[in-house]
Amino acid sequence: MLTHQRKQYLLDLLQSEGQIIAKAVSDSLGLSEDTIRRDLRELAKEGLLERVHGGALPLLRRSPALAPFAGREQISTDTKIAIGRAAATMIQAGQVVFIDGGTTAVQLARQLPRDLRATVVTHSPSIAVELVEHPHVEVLMLGGRLYKHSIVGVGAATVEAIARIRADLYFMGVASLHPQAGITTGDYEEACVKRALSDAAARTVVLASPEKLNTASAFQIAPLNQVSDIVMHREVDDALVAPYREMGINIILA
The missing domain is CATH 1.10.10.10 (Winged helix-like DNA-binding domain superfamily/Winged helix DNA-binding domain)
Known part of the structure; x- marks a missing residue:
């Protein structure tokens, strides 16, 4: 042929x-x-x-989450707050939790109760700063090269540090989520870090604001069978939610 x-x-x-x-x-x-x-x-x-x-x-819609951080802060602000609030209720006292970088993860950090006693591990300076006023949250920062687009640490040093920690939960921020393409992002090293975080956590929870659904980016983080839960906004069309439910993923509507 x-x-x-x-x-x-x-x-x-x-x-x-x-x-x-x-x-x-x-x-x-x-x-x-x-x-x-x-x-x-x-x-x-x-x-x-x-x-x-x-x-x-087939050609997929590109995710708006590939835009610069400042621009992403203006996208779906209300829904990101709702998603962050719902995700925050999942954290129990005494747990060790990975919190990803990104604008939705920042909203999660802002919704954590002041009296929460837990350990948060993050490669995001933005998340660490949000938790300064939480007196009972121990914050562990992972090092690495600063990936300025997402304001997170990436690289071999970051992945090596992750491998030495076992977390109860990983709250993953995503650029793109698609039933066939899985979880994807626009940077290879960032994909490697997110994959390492997921591998090192007992449970991976994806924070998915509406504009990220049914989109795809260049580099796969993981297939959807590695995801325990997806937190979405309650106004997302049922047709977009259905494929994830059919995979057995727990859908939390914020």
């Missing part, structure tokens, strides 16, 4: 099936998986599909 024939086959398959799984296509065509992945990369560069981990999806 010639290159242009393979590409047309892939586009036809995407239209009929709604997704492409590279390994399945390589097996059915008797071609190497590398060949199929190369075709998908080229089709993605042409703007004809969206590359995701393990295959491809």
Whole structure:
């Protein structure tokens, strides 16, 4: 099969099936998986599909969460407050909790009760500053290179420090959430840090404001089977919520 024939086959398959799984296509065509992945990369560069981990999806809406931090603070402010308030009630006295960076996570920190006794581990200076006035919350800051877009620490030092901690909960801020693409973000190193935090926590809770749903970014953090709970706003359309419920994920409506 010639290159242009393979590409047309892939586009036809995407239209009929709604997704492409590279390994399945390589097996059915008797071609190497590398060949199929190369075709998908080229089709993605042409703007004809969206590359995701393990295959491809139809073109997806890009997340507004990829905008600079200051701009993101103005998006869905009321819903982020509600999500932060609902998430804050999940933390119990004495727990060790990872809190991610990002504008929704900041709202979570602001909603924590002043008398809470817990340990918060974070790679976000913004979260640490929010907790200065909480006298009974022990704050542990993870180091690393400052990723200015999200105002968080990233890199090998951050991942190494995470590996030495076991947390009860991880509140993950996301750029994008999609039933097939999973949890994704726009920076490779940030994805590595979020994945390490999830691996080091007994329970991962995703904070998902409405503009992040049904979108995809370049780098996968994790598939959705690693998520215990998703906190969403109660006004999100049921059709957007349904695929996550069907996966067995606990949905908390704020």
